[in-house]
Amino acid sequence: MSDAQAHLQPRVSPLNNPAVRGYIYQGVLILIVGFLGWEAIVNASTNMRVRGIPTDFAFWDRVASFDINQSLIEYTAASTYGRAFWVGLWNTLLVSALGVVLTTFLGFFIGVARLSQNFVVAKLAMIYVEVLRNTPLLLQLLFWYNAVLKPLPNPRDSISLGAGIYLNNRGLVLPEPQFAPGAGFVLAAAVAGVLLALGFRFFARRRQAQTGQILPVGWVSLGLVVGLPALVFVLAGAPLSFNVALLRGFNFSGGVRVLPEFVALLLGLVLYTAAFIAEIVRAGILSVQHGQTEAALALGLTRAQTLKLVTMPQAMRVIIPPLTNQYLNLTKNSSLAVFIGYPDLVQVFAGTVLNQTGAAVQVIAITMAVYLVISLVTALIMNIYNRRKALVER
């Protein structure tokens, strides 16, 4: 508001000014919320002090003296509670990250299958979605854990899948790769292969834009990404051996073991979330007008090209926001791990650590903060992606 305008306005009491009133209302609201929050904190700390419950975070550096059966970082019973927190967090992130990737592939596949012209495929996809989406996740987890994984044989009667891979009720035992000195070259070749493939794709696009000539990007990329490292691998004298697990005593020793609890949790989360993603993908594809497809086909694009170049890019704008929600759901649902004994953050930290230290409020607060941060970071990344995919309006 300029000075000239201000002079022209009639004098009104600030109380009748909507802007001022707005600030007052908001100020009062903030005061009330702040007061309630402050009261809760003061009450909690007073109550805890009265009852002799610790209110500080001194437990963080104390020795945990319990064991965890899956850890991505170094951890023993002599480690601290703080270390146990990180073990739990990494286990949560592992199952969430793998779950998000797998469920995306499965969800897109089933979503597209639901729209298939093939009656059987479409109906099977529909049954999948309806069954998985309409039963509680916890029941599904218990089903995968109790009905599918636990009836597996004990280690002495393991099912051998060949190549040193065994399946038993202690999990899936895989050979552990051991890298010899030349392995670095293979890794370098793999990185170079990916970079070259990306470069070639860029070059091919420009070439197509300029001359209309279409280069075989798929085959060349495959050659660069797979062929190049394979060639170096052979030239370097196969610098890789496998430490195959051997049955000793109770179980296999050596090798890498995937816990049945982990598999059950991952299976449950992926299959359940994929049902929701399938519906989101179907909705996204249906949101693209049929005229677009017809126009693309009329221009001579194949069905696959139409889906890839015309339908999907537009469908993605509808798909991404609700897809983000599903990613967040999957991450949060991973806390159901506690029911089937997978050592995630809730099981290790909000479970054992809480109980051994008695610091219930602190531990729950930290756990909630961690899930909040994971969710906000996921949402942030997906929002950036969404902005790039969104319709650019000029």
Added chain:
Amino acid sequence: MKAFAATFLAAVTIGALLAPAQAQTGSKTLELVKQKGFLTCGSNTGLAGFGLPDDKGNWTGVDVDLCRGVAAAIFGDPTKVKFIPLTAKDRFTALQSGEIDMLSRNGTWTQSREAELGLLWAGVNYFDGQGFMIRKKLNLASALELSGASICVQQGTTTELNMADFFRTKGMKYEAVAFADINEAVKAYDSGRCDAYTTDASGLYGSRLKLVNPDEHVVLPEIISKEPLGPAVRQGDDQWFNVVRWTHYAMINAEELGVTKSNVDEQLKSPNPEVRRLLGGEGDFGKGLGLPKDWAYRIVKAVGNYGEVFNRNVGEGSPLKIKRGLNALWSQGGIQYAPPVR
């Protein structure tokens, strides 16, 4: 879906800590219990011999009978108890927050639980120690042969810590598979996910009965820890602490004096001054506890003496058939000992 209920309860109890301080200061538990007309007792979610509801919802067990004893002492009616089943993970929070009046749930008395959790143990109603259960066909004679084994355990227990200590000191490797609920842990062991299941020896016998084929499993002889199990109360309420503690002692004294559930009425006429003091015939020993004069009579009349409670729930009179061992009276080779009522 007990686990659900327990998780919900944990959430509620943490919420309760946020409520104004006046609501449950905890220094007048006895008054509050008398006002509401019943005792709220934290119990196990299901452990045969200690705390287990039958198909009609009646709770039985050594821990349960202690709660009934307290209710009998206060109200003269052992049924005025509301049992709240709690997992190992949630039990202390529920007690700290005032959700329950006392915790009688085979909880181990440890230094840190009193020094850091703000709780007090009112006594030991079962001297226990941790053991291992395995399948007979493994043909093991000792827990020292468990190197490399997968072991199912209930999380948030001293059991989990003792096991880690045991394997650490012996330099043996193992895999701990931890479950929040005892039933899940036992089920996982039964289905073969683990080679062994570990908990307090008494719990092993109780859990064995729940297995598909109890006869295929044995308990290894090693006891790897001291597990004094007993009822816990909040700190800062000495009167309530005394009520719980002396309920337990009254049951032990009754056994020592030969007062049983069936002969307690005749014993009222006993010339023995110790019996007369216990049952209220001489002096008023209930007054200082905030209880009526015949408090101990009510306890014995309702649940019996310690020996009867033991035999009925875990001893010869039960399917568990656990020997008295350490839990025999001090005068009979055990270490159960109660100060005199005088």
